[in-house]
Amino acid sequence: xxxxxxxxxxxxxxxxxxxxxxxxxxxxxxxxxxxxxxxxxxxxxxxxxxxxxxxxxxxxxxxxxxxxxxxxxxxxxxxxxxxxxxxxxxxxxxxxxxxxxxxxxxxxxxxxxxxxxxxxxxxxxxxxxxxxxxxxxxxxxxxxxxxxxxxxxxxxxxxxxxxxxxxxxxxxxxxxxxxxxxxxxxxxxxxxxxxxxxxxxxxxxxxxxxxxxxxxxxxxxxxxxxxxxxxxxxxxxxxxxxxxxxxxxxxxxxxxxxxxxxxxxxxxxxxxxxxxxxxxxxxxxxxxxxxxxxxxxxxxxxxxxxxxxxxxxxxxxxxxxxxxxxxxxxxxxxxxxxxxxxxxxxxxxxxxxxxxxxxxxxxxxxxxxxxxxxxxxxxxxxxxxxxxxxxxxxxxxxxxxxxxxxxxxxxxxxxxxxxxxxxxxxxxxxxxxxxxxxxxxxxxxxxxxxxxxxxxxxxxxxxxxxxxxxxxxxxxxxxxxxxxxxxxxxxxxxxxxxxxxxxxxxxxxxxxxxxxxxxxxxxxxxxxxxxxxxxxxxxxxxxxxxxxxxxxxxxxxxxxxxxxxxxxxxxxxxxxxxxxxxxxxxxxxxx
Numbered sequence: 071x072x073x074x075x076x077x078x079x080x081x082x083x084x085x086x087x088x089x090x091x092x093x094x095x096x097x098x099x100x101x102x103x104x105x106x107x108x109x110x111x112x113x114x115x116x117x118x119x120x121x122x123x124x125x126x127x128x129x130x131x132x133x134x135x136x137x138x139x140x141x142x143x144x145x146x147x148x149x150x151x152x153x154x155x156x157x158x159x160x161x162x163x164x165x166x167x168x169x170x171x172x173x174x175x176x177x178x179x180x181x182x183x184x185x186x187x188x189x190x191x192x193x194x195x196x197x198x199x200x201x202x203x204x205x206x207x208x209x210x211x212x213x214x215x216x217x218x219x220x221x222x223x224x225x226x227x228x229x230x231x232x233x234x235x236x237x238x239x240x241x242x243x244x245x246x247x248x249x250x251x252x253x254x255x256x257x258x259x260x261x262x263x264x265x266x267x268x269x270x271x272x273x274x275x276x277x278x279x280x281x282x283x284x285x286x287x288x289x290x291x292x293x294x295x296x297x298x299x300x301x302x303x304x305x306x307x308x309x310x311x312x313x314x315x316x317x318x319x320x321x322x323x324x325x326x327x328x329x330x331x332x333x334x335x336x337x338x339x340x341x342x343x344x345x346x347x348x349x350x351x352x353x354x355x356x357x358x359x360x361x362x363x364x365x366x367x368x369x370x371x372x373x374x375x376x377x378x379x380x381x382x383x384x385x386x387x388x389x390x391x392x393x394x395x396x397x398x399x400x401x402x403x404x405x406x407x408x409x410x411x412x413x414x415x416x417x418x419x420x421x422x423x424x425x426x427x428x429x430x431x432x433x434x435x436x437x438x439x440x441x442x443x444x445x446x447x448x449x450x451x452x453x454x455x456x457x458x459x460x461x462x463x464x465x466x467x468x469x470x471x472x473x474x475x476x477x478x479x480x481x482x483x484x485x486x487x488x489x490x491x492x493x494x495x496x497x498x499x500x501x502x503x504x505x506x507x508x509x510x511x512x513x514x515x516x517x518x519x520x521x522x523x524x525x526x527x528x529x530x531x532x533x534x535x536x537x538x539x540x541x542x543x544x545x546x547x548x549x550x551x552x553x554x555x556x557x558x559x560x561x562x563x564x565x566x567x568x569x570x571x572x573x574x575x576x577x578x579x580x581x582x583x584x585x586x587x588x589x590x591x592x593x594x595x596x597x598x599x600x601x602x603x604x605x606x607x608x609x610x611x612x613x614x615x616x617x618x619x620x621x622x623x624x625x626x627x628x629x630x631x632x633x634x635x636x637x638x639x640x641x642x643x644x645x646x647x648x649x650x651x652x653x654x655x656x657x658x659x660x661x
Contacts, residue, residue, distance in 0.1 A: 089353060089355045090353045092350070094349040095319075095346070098152075100146075100152075100177070101150045107145055108145060109351050109354075110144075110274060110352040110354065111274075111351055112272055112274045112348070113176070113177050114132050114133070114175060114321070115132030115185065115322055116174075116322060116347045117185040117321075117325065118159045118169050118186045118203055118205055118207075118209050119159035119161050119169035119344050120325040121169045121191075121212045121245065121288075122169065123191050125213035126190045126327030127209055127246050127255075127287050127288075128209070128288075128306055129187055129284070129327075130284055131248065131269060131299065131302075132156060132183075132230075133207070134322065138273070138352060144177070154175055154495055155349055156346065157347075158172050158173075159184065160343055161316065161343040167190040168203060168209070169344075171203050172184030172344045174495075175349055179427075184344075184347075186202055186203030186205035186206075186218035186248070187205075188248055188327045189233070201216045204220075204443070207221075207232070207248060207284055209249075211234060212236070216236065217233035217234060218232070218233045218249075220254075223446040229251070230251050231253060233254075233267075234248070234264040237259075243290040245263055245288050245289070247284050247296045248287075249267045251281065253284075255267040258296075262293030262296065263295045263308075263327065265286055265297045265298075266298045266326075268299045270282060271301075283300050283317075284303045285299075285303045285306070286298045286304065287326075287327050288306035288308060288328055290309065301323055302317050302321025302322065303326075304317045305342075307326055307329060307341075309328070309339055314326035314339065315342050317342065317343065317345030318345045321348070322344075325343045383423070383661075384624075385419055385421055386413040387410075387413070388413060389449070389450050390410075390448060390617045391455040391475050392407045392434040392446045392448070392592060392616050393407045393458040393520075393556075393592045393595060394435045394460040394478050394614045395436060395460050396460075396578065396594065396597040397442045398598055398608055398611055399597075399598040399608040400561075401560045401578070402481050402517035403518065403519040404445075404459070405458035405472070406475060406553075406592050406593060407448065407455060407456075407502075408455030408456040408476070408493075408502050408523075408592075409455060409542055409553060409554040419453070421659075427450065429619050429631075429656060430448055430656050431655050432617040433445065434595070435460050435614040439466075440465050440466035442478060442597075445474065445592070448592075450621065456494065458478070458521075458556075458594050459471050461481075461490075461559075462478060471520065475502040475523075476490075476493075476501075476504075476522055477491045477492040477527070478521075479517055479520050479597065480530075489527065492505070492526075505519065505520050505521045505526075506519045506528045509530040513533065514565030514580075516529075516561050517535050517536065517578070519535065519538040519557065520557040522540045523573065524542045524554075526539050527539040528568065533565045535560050535561045535578040537571065538559075538570045538577075540573065541553050541571055547652065548639075548641045552591075554591065555593045555594070557596045560596065560599040563580075566580070570593065571593070571594070574615045575594050578596040579599040582598065582599060583611070586614070589616050591618070592618065594614055595614045597611050619653040621651045622651075623650075623651070624649070629651055629659065629661055630659070631653060633655070635655050636654060638652075
């Protein structure tokens, strides 16, 4: 039968008369309808838990990112796409302080970051552990504390807001609310706790639902507790009879902060946990072209100026996230950024010609007082590598390193706790390893090294800090380069500091600021040593190294990389003229 010049079957355009909505309340896999390669999305991360202490701030809402209505739809490949729904931060019980942060939610190249935990008002002046956590939205300030930053890492439009700040001079001991996707958390009023920031309403599911409200701040029993922000935020507590409430499941709401009764006389209750996140995907109605067109159809569309031929080709990738920072003295090494690659011999990614692909290069965690900050994620297409976990510090609780692509090391003060978990969230093959444990023995109390992509961080000894875990060598760029080494652990009053893992890990110190991870390797920062007789006695750790994304395409492909700091090179034989796009900063791959 005549088909206009094509030998073989002709696939007509696919017509869908209705849109479909798929909601993920737990992690899973999404498969697009046949022939339909675009979709709207709503990606909400898990909310942060409220702070716990004398007077704790509300948890920040999970990051909120959406294309609906009117935004740029996401290109969806024909193969199944993994979906990650972030859990809410766990409630903080006895002995806790800053609330636990929520976990990220991920769909394709869209990552929403978990909400920051609420700050805690323990001690005067506050110690570093009391600050509100950074995240999609920031945790609220505890009593005499400071708030966490929202929209961390930054995206446009912003995924959230800062937590509420502490207002001094109020007659009641009270705390501020966590940030919401739609508003900054409320500061503590003259009497009572601050309200959680408002969330955002979205009708992608077919009816308006509000998501990502911040948790309310607590009070010591004088005045009302802070209300949770609209969108699932939990209310604060007052130590009895009102306990903090948790964020609502599958809204990304922050948990309420907890407190003792008037004057701290009542037992401090458990804070509210953060609400889990959600991912909603809407595929629109319409006509979608796929398969083989007849020459007659091609001719007609060409004449109308609407024919845009495209080809697909496979590419290799290397995606390394930012490394975690080392901890403040007595500080452990930061974990390396997550390391994921198809080269050599792995499953490539199929890309389409004439298409732009956003590339995210994760920043290294910033060195700061207390536990080192975790690194940021790096993303290409459906591949997300998770930032390395921050190294622990004896100046902050908990004493375990943070989880991440590779986990941060353990701090050298009892009680002994597990080091930060690597390959978190889990991928196959694993994107990293656990951090090392500390040794709480004199004379030098060695801390654990951060995990690397190729090895677990070494444990500290009584005289030496643990070495950072080794990274992994990769020749995707044309020559072997080692990435994602863990940071070395620090020591106290001498001894031998832990070396940084091969692949950009920063070394620990025996006294003074830890060494930073190498840029564009995802190396973890080194832990800081301590010398109580020095000035200052408790230095901060080293910052984590930034990540990198490399895409290797066939020589026949026409690819570009922007902005100008990113490059495309053509490899000489025997690589067959392959083209390599190297992204040292976030940008766009064009095909």
